[in-house]
Amino acid sequence: MFTYEYARPALTTDCVVFGLDDEALKVLLIQRDIPPFEGEWALPGGFVHVGESLEAAARRELKEETALEGFFLEQLHSYGDPDRDPREHVVTVSYFGLVNLIDHPPRAATDARNAGWFGLDDLPSLAFDHQQIVDTALERLRGKLRYQPVGFELLPRLFTLTELQQLYEQVLERTLDKRNFRKKVLSLGILRETDEVQQDVAHRAARLYEFDEAAYEERRQNGFHFEL
Amino acid sequence: MFTYEYARPALTTDCVVFGLDDEALKVLLIQRDIPPFEGEWALPGGFVHVGESLEAAARRELKEETALEGFFLEQLHSYGDPDRDPREHVVTVSYFGLVNLIDHPPRAATDARNAGWFGLDDLPSLAFDHQQIVDTALERLRGKLRYQPVGFELLPRLFTLTELQQLYEQVLERTLDKRNFRKKVLSLGILRETDEVQQDVAHRAARLYEFDEAAYEERRQNGFHFEL
């Protein structure tokens, strides 16, 4: 039991983790096993421990609930409406993560909660204000994708230009011209062309590329501004 | 006294309020009258009350400490490093505000703390991690200014195109071409030209313009994207 002179809101983190598979952009959800909203789907998250940084709390909860670790995670927004949790005033710091579902396939969560990936057009109704948080995360993803090289986080290390283009098309919800897209993305000089090509495809195999972090960093230092 | 089953970090808000006067972009600071960091300068802010939204807490503290109210305020970032406050684990949600110093001149704060506007190149050393928060806010301001019509918040209702240009030059720290700037900003169609001109200037008086919020909103609905 812990006692304070003044009342304190509770503090949690919640994560919106996006993943990409062959079909669509998906969000990671867990099924709640305790009230409130027992049995409903919600964002993975939980209480921040004293002595723990916000990001550490977010990563810990994700690992506990969904067995995911080691990927891009960045703070999104904090929500503190006193009524957002029916129990009491709970402030949540939301995080926004990106994984590629090839390297991080869905696994049973360690603490036995049901977890799953849901297509964005196919989300169940969410507990708390989590739908709003997902909406904000999606807006943020769209914004970041245009101006920062985060899309690569959703792809395997080696990818084809068509895969990259499809990622942009799916997230931004519009079609892009193949020739213009390739011209633009290659002109940025932050992709390394590898010697490898796609395997096991029933047509001409596409060349595989890799994001060149070092080249990106160097260009960024020199005032280069990523934009797609 | 309030007792909880698990320990809770304390929760505060801190505000980085930018103001523009004739000379430079300034930040609003208060001098702390209690430990820790007693006597040092810090961002205005304080504890979030239970039952109070985050933004309400930020506005309340600002009003109490600096007598400022009724201006643009938006959430910035949350900081939760366990060591950022020497007393205990304190998580802060930072906000970022814009005021024009003509309509909101510096006044004595109601609760008798010393408050003041400091030029960005002239900041005293700040308590806690507040320098980092200011740096983040400045980055955000620079980013927002280019892509959202927030600059007007720093100017009086009626302003000249030169004032607007100087604002951009000061915040972005680079000079802009007068003709190109005017061409671009007018082509956006979100400024209303008024019949009025500058008063009491010792040279040809410039025409006064006004931000046309309605026109901006309408254009935004139709997929228009502000950019300067």
Add this chain to the structure above:
DNA sequence: TCAAAAGTGTTCATCTTACACCCATGG
């Protein structure tokens, strides 16, 4: 009449967009 800032267009380079066909591969 002088000082100070307001106001105004054109040109050139760059970037963006639209668009269609042949090629390589595996089945």
Add this chain to the structure above:
DNA sequence: CCATGGGTGTAAGATGAACACTTTTGA
């Protein structure tokens, strides 16, 4: 040999950058 996606260039339009002089006003 056919189906599938991979890969490639050009031309026209739009946008951004560079640049200097005349006008208005008050002191």
